Amino acid sequence: DQQVKQNSPSLSVQEGRISILNCDYTNSMFDYFLWYKKYPAEGPTFLISISSIKDKNEDGRFTVFLNKSAKHLSLHIVPSQPGDSAVYFCAADGSSNTGKLIFGQGTTLQVKP
Amino acid sequence: DSGVTQTPKHLITATGQRVTLRCSPRSGDLSVYWYQQSLDQGLQFLIQYYNGEERAKGNILERFSAQQFPDLHSELNLSSLELGDSALYFCASSNNYEQYFGPGTRLTVT
Numbered sequence: 001d002q003q004v005k006q007n008s009p010s011l012s013v014q015e016g017r018i019s020i021l022n023c024d025y026t027n028s029m030f031d032y033f034l035w036y037k038k039y040p041a042e043g044p045t046f047l048i049s050i051s052s053i054k055d056k057n058e059d060g061r062f063t064v065f066l067n068k069s070a071k072h073l074s075l076h077i078v079p080s081q082p083g084d085s086a087v088y089f090c091a092a093d094g095s096s097n098t099g100k101l102i103f104g105q106g107t108t109l110q111v112k113p
Numbered sequence: 114d115s116g117v118t119q120t121p122k123h124l125i126t127a128t129g130q131r132v133t134l135r136c137s138p139r140s141g142d143l144s145v146y147w148y149q150q151s152l153d154q155g156l157q158f159l160i161q162y163y164n165g166e167e168r169a170k171g172n173i174l175e176r177f178s179a180q181q182f183p184d185l186h187s188e189l190n191l192s193s194l195e196l197g198d199s200a201l202y203f204c205a206s207s208n209n210y211e212q213y214f215g216p217g218t219r220l221t222v223t
Contacts, residue, residue: 032210043115043203043214044156089155093210100169101146101212103156 003027004092006104014112019077021107023090026071030092034101035064035075038087047088048075080111116140117215119204125221131192134218138185138206144168145187146212147179150201162187194222 005024013019021035031052036044050057050064050073057064063076077084087108091101116139126132138145147159158171162181173179176194181187191198199222205212 034211036214041216043117043119043205043216045115046211046213049211091156100158100161100171101156102158103148105155 002105003030004090004102004104006088006090006107008107009105010108010110012110012112013080015082016079019075019080019084019109019111021075021077021088021090021109023073023075023104024071025073025092027092028068028071030102032093033064033066033073034091034093035062036089036091036103037084038089038106044089077109080109082111082113085109085111115213115215117204117206117213119202119215119218121218122216123219123221125223126194127223128194128196130194130222131190132194132220134189134191134202134204134220136187136189136204136206136215138187138204139213142206142208142213143185144207144212145181145185146205146207147173147187147189148203148205148214150203150217151197152200154200156203159189191220196222198222 034049035047038044048062066073087106089106091103118137120135143164146161148156159173161169179189201217203217205214
């Protein structure tokens with residue numbers, strides 16, 4: 001049973017345009033969400049996070065939106081740059097005691113020059 | 114550079130063997146997490162240690178074990194290796210919600 005789902009395995013956008021990556025979850029007990037970026041042969045890099053008490057968090061070109069009623073979050077990248085091409089994982093933390101993260105399957109973003 | 118180091122970077126071994134993967138967390142981080150990423154799979158949480166004590170367990174096989182030492186580095190021991198254990202193994206460390214990942218160890222079992 002996959003509690004965190006990224007239904008789009010890949011996404012291709014033009015440089016300068018907006019990239020929107022989506023993530024759905026099933027467990028309403030999740031209280032913290034994170035996005036990670038991963039390049040080949042490297043470990044995931046933390047990008048941005050959001051607490052369940054917020055509906056938006058912004059950091060430079062990256063904004064994460066959380067819709068608790070729909071159990072959906074999205075990552076917006078504006079403007080997209082070729083260096084953003086990577087695999088993006090969303091993750092959820094359902095336990096404030098352990099920090100155990102549950103990851104989605106990832107979405108491969110390609111930003112074309 | 115996340116500040117988390119993992120050794121070795123690559124490991125090739127035969128079925129039935131035992132290997133040890135090592136992780137040094139970021140300076141000051143008390144929590145260490147181990148994850149497995151198999152081919153075409155997402156990251157699967159294996160186990161977490163906090164300041165030397167096991168804190169949480171995920172889908173970790175009984176053939177696998179881990180520990181965290183007084184200097185906070187951690188080791189993941191994989192024994193009786195099978196072909197299906199071939200994967201990337203990541204270590205992460207944190208002091209709050211955000212986990213910072215090492216570069217991973219690629220294990221190939223032949």
